[in-house]
Amino acid sequence: MHRRSSWWRRICVVAVAERLTRSVGEPLELAGRLVRVSASVGIAIGPQDDDTPSSIVGFANAALHRAKDAGRDRIEVFTAEVRADMQRRTHEERALRRSIDSGDVVPFFQPEYDASTGKLVGAEILARWLKRDGSIANAAEMLTMAEDASTLERLTSVIMQQARPVIRRLTALGLPSGFRFRVNLPHRCTPRAWRDGQVQSYFTGIDPTILTLDIYEAAVLGDVAGAAGVLTEMRRMGARVCLEDAGRGGASLSMIRTLPLDEIRVDRLHVDALTSHPNDRAVVRAMVHLARDLGLAVSADGVETGSQADALLALGCTTHQGHLYARPMTASALEDLLLRHAADFVSDRSLT
Structure with missing residues (x-):
């Protein structure tokens, strides 16, 4: 039952995200010109196990980074693969900060x-x-x-x-x-x-x-x-x-x-x-x-x-x-x- 509930929540939230990106993608007039914009969306579904509100936001942010890295104007859902990517990214960000300070x-x-x-x-x-x-x-x-x-x-x-x-x-x-x-x-x-x-x-x-x-x-x-x-x-x-x-x-x-x-x-x-x-x-x-x-x-x-x-x-x-x-x-x-x-x-x- 839990698996079906999670599956259904994923379908619903992705559908909402798709409507949002379509709406954002509508051309708008700015300073007399038609301008088109796009949106990248990261999704995390919870809670699961020991998830907290802040960790779920962090997972969604990791999925958002994944969407941007893949070319933007995309929707990404947080998965085990995205979790691994987030951990790699966190490790590299720490390494970069150390490298900046060490010359x-x-x-x-x-x-x-x-x-x-x-x-x-x-x-x-x-x-x-x-x-x-x-x-x-x-x-x-x-x-x-x-x-x-x-x-x-x-x-x-x-x-x-x-x-x-x-x-x-x-x-x-x-x-x-x-x-x-x-x-x-x-x-x-x-x-x-x-x-x-x-x-x-x-x-x-x-x-x-x-x-x-x-x-x-x-x-x-x-x-x-x-x-x-x-x-x-x-x-x-x-x-x-x-x-x-x-x-x-x-x-x-x-x-x-x-x-x-x-x-x-x-x-x-x-x-x-x-x-x-x-x-x-x-x-x-x-x-x-x-x-x-x-x-x-x-x-x-x-x-x-x-x-x-x-x-x-x-x-x-x-x-x-x-x-x-x-x-x-x-x-x-x-x-x-x-x-x-x-x-x-x-x-x-x-x-x-």
């Missing part, structure tokens, strides 16, 4: 180029988790594990602690004209981080005029006014501010209007589909025109092929980053690249 998560740098001239114009500071077996953890999975705001803020703080002396050393050696280090602020920031000086502390001892601060919409939603104040002050000192993942929806358009920006960055999802989907090409074209009308620069991340680079150039986006140009590298490799670039520049000048 096993280190800064790498991915160069950025002006594709119209071939000039090296910057490098993005990225976090890479060096595993004990010598491998490097998947960056996307690491950031997913660090989704908690406090962990993301701690990760950014530790990475910038390690990156600051590198930046100072490379600055002393001499950077190309206009070169900037691109710093990713945490995907999620607590309102306190904007108010108590924590965000500013990431850049202690660095010349702001060689920094571009990449922000995500989710990082400022908790305190838009506080974030705008901090970013305005950083811009006053010479830093540039860039909105990451632009083009994902109407809310980003609101952020472009509200925040003190210098640049918008084309979302890599649009870059991936640039040469195969006309709609994505149209979105990028519109973003380039919008940036131009607002006096903003525009750049693109995730450029992997020559055809993508050519399409971006044709649309007027010249600042590119991606594996087509260079993969993320260690600080010493970036130093070697800068020295080679300087030597090539001197050689080119002497020929003219």
